[in-house]
Amino acid sequence: MSKQQKVTETKICRLCGEPKPIDLFEKDSRSKGGRTNRCKSCKQASNNVAYKAFCRFKERYPDVPIETTKEEVAQIFEAFEGRCAYCNVEESDETGTFHLEHIRPLSREGGRHHVSNLVISCRRCNARKNNKPLAIFFRDYLPFSYDSLRFIVEYIAYFSGRTTAEVEQELIRDADQWESERKERTEKARTIVENGQIPTASGE
Ligand SMILES: [Zn+2]
Ligand SMILES: [Zn+2]
Numbered sequence: 001m002s003k004q005q006k007v008t009e010t011k012i013c014r015l016c017g018e019p020k021p022i023d024l025f026e027k028d029s030r031s032k033g034g035r036t037n038r039c040k041s042c043k044q045a046s047n048n049v050a051y052k053a054f055c056r057f058k059e060r061y062p063d064v065p066i067e068t069t070k071e072e073v074a075q076i077f078e079a080f081e082g083r084c085a086y087c088n089v090e091e092s093d094e095t096g097t098f099h100l101e102h103i104r105p106l107s108r109e110g111g112r113h114h115v116s117n118l119v120i121s122c123r124r125c126n127a128r129k130n131n132k133p134l135a136i137f138f139r140d141y142l143p144f145s146y147d148s149l150r151f152i153v154e155y156i157a158y159f160s161g162r163t164t165a166e167v168e169q170e171l172i173r174d175a176d177q178w179e180s181e182r183k184e185r186t187e188k189a190r191t192i193v194e195n196g197q198i199p200t201a202s203g204e
Contacts, residue, residue, distance in 0.1 A: 008021050008022070009021070009022040010022060011025055011033070011035060013025075013037070013038050013039040013042055014037035014038050014081060015037075015038040015039070015042040015046070015081065015082060016038075016039065016041075016042050018039070020039050022035060024039045024040050024041075025037075025038075025039055025040065026040060026043065037081070038081070043078075046074075046077045046078065046082050047074045047077070049077060049082070049091070049098070050070070050073045050074040050076070050077040051070055051073070051074070053073060053077075053098070053099065053100050053120070054068075054070050054073040054100075056099075056100075057100050057113070061106070061113070064106060064113050065112075065113065066113055067112055067113055067114040067115075068113060068114055068115045068118065072115040073100065073115075073118075075115070076100070076115065076118055076119065076120060077120060079155060080119060080120050082098075082120075083120075084098065084120065084121045084122040084125055085101065085119035085120055085121055085125075085148060085151075085152055086119075086121055086122075086125040086129070086137075086141070086143065086144045086148055087122060087124070087125050087143035087144060087145075087148075088145065088148060089122055091122070095122040095123065095124070096122070096123045097123070098120045098121065098122055098123075099120065099121060099123065099126050100118050100119075100120060101118065101119050101120060101121035101125075101126050101129070102117055102118060103117050103118070103119060103134055103152065103156065104117055104133070104134075104174065105130075105131040105132075107131055108131065108174075115159045116156055116159035116160035117156075119152060119155070125141075125143070125144070128141055129141070132178065133171065133174035133175045133177075133178050134149075134152065134171050134174070134175075135171045135172060135174065135175035136174075136175050136178050136179075139175075153167050153168060153171070
């Protein structure tokens with residue numbers, strides 16, 4: 001061969017799927033092969049998405065204390081590789097813009113805007129989960145896989161400095177509380193029906 005061929009090591013980007021020279025992936029000692037899974041331009045794009053999500057939240061909930069930094073929000077997007085934490089889809093025109101999602105809803109006790117309580121989710125999952133505890137949502141919502149649940153548990157443990165067993169116990173406690181609230185409501189409804197006290201449409 002007359003031409004000297006320079007062999008450049010390439011790697012396939014997890015996000016755009018394109019093979020790119022290894023230099024276009026940041027060094028990361030925690031990753032296999034010592035480089036990140038996504039190329040620099042994809043990483044930059046996802047940081048922008050994270051930054052926008054961070055700002056959107058601030059605008060929408062001016063009264064909720066912000067206990068998380070822009071950098072942490074970028075880390076959340078990085079940890080989930082830009083995919084919905086529950087159903088694992090990627091952001092697209094079809095799924096709409098992804099949201100920062102509170103694992104424990106802000107409306108419930110202990111629900112904070114803190115990195116240990118935040119994941120990213122697609123609109124559909126965000127709407128379906130609403131104010132349900134994580135374990136109840138997992139039980140009832142089939143696109144939410146066991147692998148996704150396990151990853152979220154590890155993620156919460158990491159960012160809250162607890163063990164996965166402690167996190168699991170808390171999730172079960174939340175689910176039990178939710179169930180007993182539902183049971184109470186069912187009992188109340190039963191009493192009303194049995195006593196013939198169904199309120200009329202006129203609101204009597
Ligand atoms: Zn890429
Ligand atoms: Zn989803």
